[in-house]
Structure formats: structure tokens, C-alpha cells
Amino acid sequence: MLETLQNLGLGFSVALAPHVLWYGFIGCLVGTLVGVLPGVGPLAGISLLLPATYGLDATSALVMLAGIYYGAMYGGSTTSILMRIPGEAASVMTCIDGYAMARKGRAGPALAIAAVGSYVAGTVSVIALMFLAPPLAAFALRFGPPEYFSLLLLGLLVLAYMNSGSMLKGLAMAALGLLLGMIGIDQMSGYFRFAYGITELGDGIGVVPVAVGLFGLAEILLTAGQANPPAVIRPRLRDLLPSRQEWREAHMPIWRGTGIGFLIGIIPGSAHVISTFVSYAIERKISKRPEEFGKGAVAGVAGPESANNAATSGAFVPMLALGVPGVPVAALLLAAMMVHGVTPGPLLIQQDPRLFWGFIASMYVGNVILLILNLPLVGLFVNLLRVPYPILYPIVLVCSILGVYAVNSSAVDVWIMLAMGVVGYVLRKLDFETAPIVLGLVLAPMMELSLRQSLAMSAGNYTIFVTRPISLVLLAIGLVLVILALRPLISRTLDWRARLPVDT
């Protein structure tokens, strides 16, 4: 405990350094803008700003990119409450009761409850992250290639199980992503696979062009030619304060949402949208007035908003402790760490304590910055939505091309983004979710390497995956998920995922 607090002190000395604080502020500001703008999710936002961090030191870069991530989670609530447009997928549940509250003239309190809930959830979950990541990293030192392979496989199964469509479709998309990850030089034999003479593909397909194509460009192609956006409800600053009754109704859902969000976020492969869905469902279930849900229930805003912010910190646990990206955004952050010469994984805490604890401390600071940004400046962010979409999307498109090109100074990456944009457009039209493709792409080289290393360790004996206890437990959990996914097929009951929104 004392050691943790000492380390946190070190972290604050890093996070409160003026230049780190500045980049944290920029990250939070850009993240809020990204969250406010429909169609530009945290994934696209981080992809776009990744090249801009090349000139920074690793700590500033990571603090800024993480600021975009949780800033987007905060910002997404603004458009959900005021326009019924989720800025990003995790804000979909907030639309229901947030917008209903706004229609009843309680837009200000809804925004305040969302911001305070996000602040509480963000801060509490960082405390949990602080105490959980170091022991998990120490535990992860026992991980060998078989354990990593089983963990990565479990991550894909969780992602497929928890996506908004069927598990089958999720697995198909994960397999597609894994196959894309096979492109490039084979790490063990040196063979150049599926590159067709394009030397730029030697290092494989980058996650940035794929992510920007699947999420950013595909969204632009889908929304092109749409009619004018709906009217915006504009709350005044003095109307922001919730009543005593509203605070009472928000109090417990905020704490429950925090716990649910953190636990779900920690599971590799789970998406934020799941935590908001679960939180909303639980609040409605235990509410004394469930009939109010959908008509402006305070708990319907407080719970999901807290859950999605807590899930953000939860997602950092496997990333920081194991070096395993649980969600696509974490994969981008890992890529950023590697660009800056930082090796993610269990040894990060020992080898680079300033970066690790500075990053943790910056999240406390970031939550305060976001609380300040989100309440008084809400009018400013809402004004952004006045920019007509026919002007906005060409600007976003130029930023996407710039961001993708700048990663490797390669036009091939822009072509990849284009191809992925078309793939994403068609897949979304056909009701397929595209997030598993990105995670599959990132995990493919790790999975292949750990599989082949495991087999080399066991002289080709596959029982190595079930004779080692940690690996066995991870595979057993994966098997349970597959059985749970098959249950609706057998019993013909409605699959709970059918009620989830598409997570972009």
C-alpha cells in the first residue's frame, strides 16, 4: 500500500510536469471533440493524432492519446442527451433516457449527472487499475507462449460472444482479421506471405489504415448524402444543476455502473457498449419504477455513463499488465508505445516506472480536466454540430488520409484504408460488426508466434495447452462462452445480443 502511494507520488510528479499536463489537456480536448462528432470514434481520433505524437517523448504521447480515449467517452454523452445522436457507440444507451430528460426540460441536469458520473467512475476505476495492474503484471510473468496463446484465443472468443450480432458472425470477422494479419514476413521462417511484390507489406498491414478505413471512411460512405441533422437542444449554464431528488436517484446507479464497467472493461475482447447495456438492464431490473425507463429516468443516464467510463480504465489493465490489447483502441495505444521504443508487457512497471505511474496519475488529472471541460463548455461543443455535414465530412476525410499517410509516409497505406473503407461499408450494410477484424489483425502475429513457440516447446504436442493450469483455465472459460453462444440455437430463445446496438 505504502509502496503504491510512493509510486503514485512519482506518477504525479511526472503527470503534473507542465508539458505533460499540456498534452493531457490537448488529448482531453480533442477526445471530447471526437466524442461529440458523430461518426468519428476514439479509434479514428487516436489514429489521426498518432503521427502528431512522433516528436514527443513516450510519456507525453501516451498521456495525450489516452486523453483522447477517455475524452471521447465523456464527449459522446453530449450529443446523445441533446440530439439523440450517439457520438460514439458506448453512448447509445444514454440516448434513451438522456434525450427523454432533455425533452422534459432537464437537459442540463442530464449533462451534469453524466459528467459527474463519468468523473466518479473514471477516478474510482483508476484507483482500481492502480492496485490491480501491478499484481496482475507480476502474475503475468508466469505466462509462457501456451498461456499467451490461450489468453489471446479467449480474448477473441469474448469479443465474438459479446458483439452486437451473432457470435458466429463475430467469429467470422475475427477470422477475417486474423487472416489479414498473416500478410507480411513470417516471423519464424522469414517467408514473405501474400505481399504480391509490394515491399511496403513486409511488416504486414498496419492497424491504423485498417481502423480508419473500417470505422472512419466506412461511416462517411454510409452517411453520405444524408438529410440535415436534427435540431439541437441548447441548455443554459445556470440550468445545469440537478435537483436534490435527481442526485439521490443518480447516486447508487453511478456506483453500480462504476463496478460493472470496470469488471467488464478488464476482460480482454469486451466492448464498452456491453458495460452500458448491462448497467442499463440492471438499473431497470432493480428500479422501483421501471416504467420510467425510456421516459427520462435519471438512473438510465447515470448508470450507463458511469459504466462506459469505468470500462475505459478497465481496458487499460490487460494492456498495461500483460501487453495484450483488450480492445482495438488499446491496440493503437500499444502501437504508439512501440513507436516510442517502449516495450509493453509485464516488465513495463519495473523497467519504466516513470511512464507507468505517470500514465496512471495522468488519468486522475485527465478526469478533473474533463469535468471542467464538459460542464461549462458544453455550449461550445454543441456549436460544433452547427457545422453542416457536407462541410464536416470532407474535413474529416482529409484528416483521415493525412493521419493514415503520415504513419509510414506511404501511399500504400492510403490504398489499404480505401479498400478497408469499402469492406467496412459493405459489411455494415450486411449487418456485420467490424471491430473483431481490427482486433484479429492485431492479435494474429502474436497468436501465430505463441502457437508455434508452444509447439516448439512441447516437440509438437498439443496437450501443452491443457496440461498447464493457467492455459487450461483460460481455454475452459472460452469453451463455456462457446456453449453459452450455442444455447439460444438449441433452445430457440432470443439471444440477448440481438438487442444490442452495433458497436463501432
Add this chain to the structure above:
Amino acid sequence: MTTDRLAGATLVLFGLVTIWQSRAFPLGSLHRPGPAYMPVVLAVFLIAFGVAVFTMGSRARGVAEVGWHEWRHAVSIFAACAFAAWGLERLGYRITMAVVLAFLVLLLERRGWALGLAVTIVMSWGSFYLFDTLLKVPLPRGPFGL
């Protein structure tokens, strides 16, 4: 034809093409996998998932029911992006982006000339200044150093 059946068939086709293309590398054995092993295994899984999606996709909505009303717009945007990918290293960042923005804002979206030109110039030159000059991210230059 339903959306799931179309998607399932496409996944199967993609899996088969992958297996065909994997012939170029050694497969290895079950106990000593070669460079083609993982792609083939994944392609087999993809085919299996594709077949399952196809088989169970009879109740999905029809392809004709999917609204494709924005396709002309989408094709135009795609063409603009393709021009950008082609032109970036030939014409330079600023000229390419100016052409892309002018096409999208002025021709495709039919916004006013003053607004369109302002967005085109500010975005193409402004983003170059921000990223290349201030943030030192190298962006391609074309004829006359533009």
C-alpha cells in the same frame, strides 16, 4: 438472396482463395507448422463460419431490402479518396487535398463558391502547415515544392 447468404458465400470464396494462394509456402506438419499452416487453418475456419452463416441465413433480410440510396455519393467519395492516394506522392499534399476538397465541397455537395474555396484553402494549406511545419510530420511535396 439474403444478406447473410451473400456474406456467407463471399467468406467461403475468400477462404478458398486464401488456401489456393497458400500453396506458395511450405505447410509444414501438424507438429511442426510451416509458414502456410496458420493461414490455411484460419481459412478453413473462415470457410466453416461462412458455410454456417450461409446455412442459417435464410431468415435474414434480402439484399434488395438493404437501402443503397447513397451509393452514388459513396462512389464519388471513394473516387476522391482514390485520387488522393494516387496524387499524394505525384502532385504533393497541398495540391492533392485542394483538388479533393474542391471536388467534394463545390461539385458534389454544391456549397457556395466563397465557403467552398475557404474550406479548400484553409484545410489543404492549414493542415500542411500544422502537421508538416509545426509538428514536423513529413508530408509529400509536388511540383514547385507545393
